[in-house]
Amino acid sequence: MNQEAIKDLLYKMADDQLILGHRNSEWTGFGPLLEEDIAFSSMAQDKVGQSWQLYKILNELGESDPDIVAFMRNADQFHNSQFVELPNGEYDFSLIRHFLFDTAELIRFQMLSESSFEPLANLAKKIKGETKYHSMHAKIWIKQLGSATEESISRLQGSLDEAMPYAFGLFEVSKFEQELIDTGIFAGEEALKALWKNATTEVISETRLTLPDMESITPVFGGRYGSHTEHLQPLLDEMSEVFKVDPTADW
């Protein structure tokens, strides 16, 4: 089994979870209503915890300690998609991103629960149960607000149009893609994308929102190999502030 291929896969997933987890946590204290404040905070805790376990597997494959990996890299060393690093914006954008990302994530971990790489399969079986709650939460709100008032519909539609090219960037293929598929580690981004298109289309079709023409979207790639927007480094600076002041800090 090619360790480099597995590491490539683990890094991009762990970084996605960590960065979106951090963005979710920025809603703590600012949610539009208390329940949403708690929901985004809980999802943040789940995602950061999941990223830690993915970094732990990387650690067992010879990479540095999870805290070092999380806090000591610069933006160009991160493998997350650009989608997750974009600022939260208004609640409508956060909600659309939550829906598009978590729909993909649930399917990704369902696929990975069959992985031939056992440590990942075991963890994926756990994560898919937790992510079910995230995906369900997103669906409820998209269905509700996507059919509510003119304002909620037009806001969500605007965010959906803006988010879609970035969401497609989630499926940027690995340079080890064929190997990951051939060895049964992961069935691949294209397979995931096809399932994701069906799942998102199904939910959107129950609302008054319109999906942009999927065929004409130009995906925003680059994040998987260190190309990021100007928004990532400030996020990393804030996230690692305590660690950099005192790496032994504990609570």
Added chain:
Amino acid sequence: MKGLTNDIVKEWLDEVKDPEIPVLSLNDLGVITGIDIDHQGKVTVDMTPTFTGCPAMDVMKQDVLDVLEKRGVSDYDVNISFKTQWNSNMISEKGRKALKDFGLAPPPQHDMIVDIDIIERANCPHCGSENTEMKTPFGPTLCRSMHYCHSCLQAFEQFKPI
């Protein structure tokens, strides 16, 4: 340690409680997935997290280590792994009752497919009513959702089915 058996170690672990739900032992929570004593007397305890991001896991592990130490075991190991994945069906009957007495609705049993209708189906732990409504699938800790009882007009929490 002479005459030590898995059952004895298991009994010791009854005194270790979930730090966030102090009426529930780790045995009843279902997070102890294996106890092994090798021929040299080394005790190995395997545990699995309820939630991947559960911050109580380190505390639980330390509590298990403390119990083994206190009972005079000198050679021991406690592993946390995902080899067995925890789900809420693993909470024992005794554990479910302890949750209810604590004021938390026990998680509904499920066939491993958790969907919205299962999460919404919470019986009020105070009055037993089925006339309840889920307010949010997220709560004060990762493992709880929030509900409202239309019979006794009280808010309550449920240990989430997962």
